Amino acid sequence: MARIAIDMDNVMADIYSHYLNYYETSHGIKLDPQGLHGVPEGEVLPEGLVRKFLLTPGFFRTAPVMPGSQEVIKALMEKYEVFIVSAAMEFPQSLREKLEWLHEHFPFISWHNIVLCGSKTIVNADIMIDDYDKNLRHFKGRQLLFTAPHNVHLTDYERVHNWEEVAAALEVEVPAARV
Known part of the structure; x- marks a missing residue:
């Protein structure tokens, strides 16, 4: 897998x-x-x-969920081994907040599949979905650049603009009732 x-x-x-x-x-x-x-x-x-x-307490804990992410990640988990990987060490309070946020919004993701780290250069996977060039640049597998305002001018990566495009790029079907 x-x-x-x-x-x-x-x-x-x-x-x-x-x-x-x-x-x-x-x-x-x-x-x-x-x-x-x-x-x-x-x-x-x-x-x-x-x-x-x-650095504000509660900032990461109260972030809105990206539309479609929950449904598509559930579908991805049926076909792939999914890990959530976040560079959280720069903002230490984010560690707890990000974990709590994931438990609330993505309760179907096991703690075994959550990696809060400093540098993502250590990540060993087949596919990485990220919004930052610095995280994708050294990644050896398939690189999917998730569109964000700061990366709109980058052209070196396979781009996905939203979670619907992630589902299409990774060939998973999201049941209509879950979208």
Whole structure:
């Protein structure tokens, strides 16, 4: 059975919309998501606020689920060995929050299949789904770049824009009742 490594932030969890919601709540300013295309993730908000939000207790725990991710990951698990792999060590409070988030939104994923690490260069899988070039660049298997505002100009990878495209690329059917 082929093994898939799936990233969390901006792949399973919609971190960009979460940044924008946090910013609107804290500053009363609604930003246009279209204006973020091609902007590095750390620069999407002024005054170093991205890092501040990432260090805010509860930030990772309350991130919205990426549409379609739950249903497609369930379908992938019927055909592949699925591991959730997240580089969480830079923000230590995220370890517990990400684990709690996964237990709430993806209770069907065993703790055996969750890897919270520092560098993803250690990952040994056949397929990796990630939004960051730095994580895919050294990966030896099939590389699927999940579209996020910061990576819209990258062309070196097989791109998937959403979870429906992940299902098609990896040839899994998601029952209509589950979509």
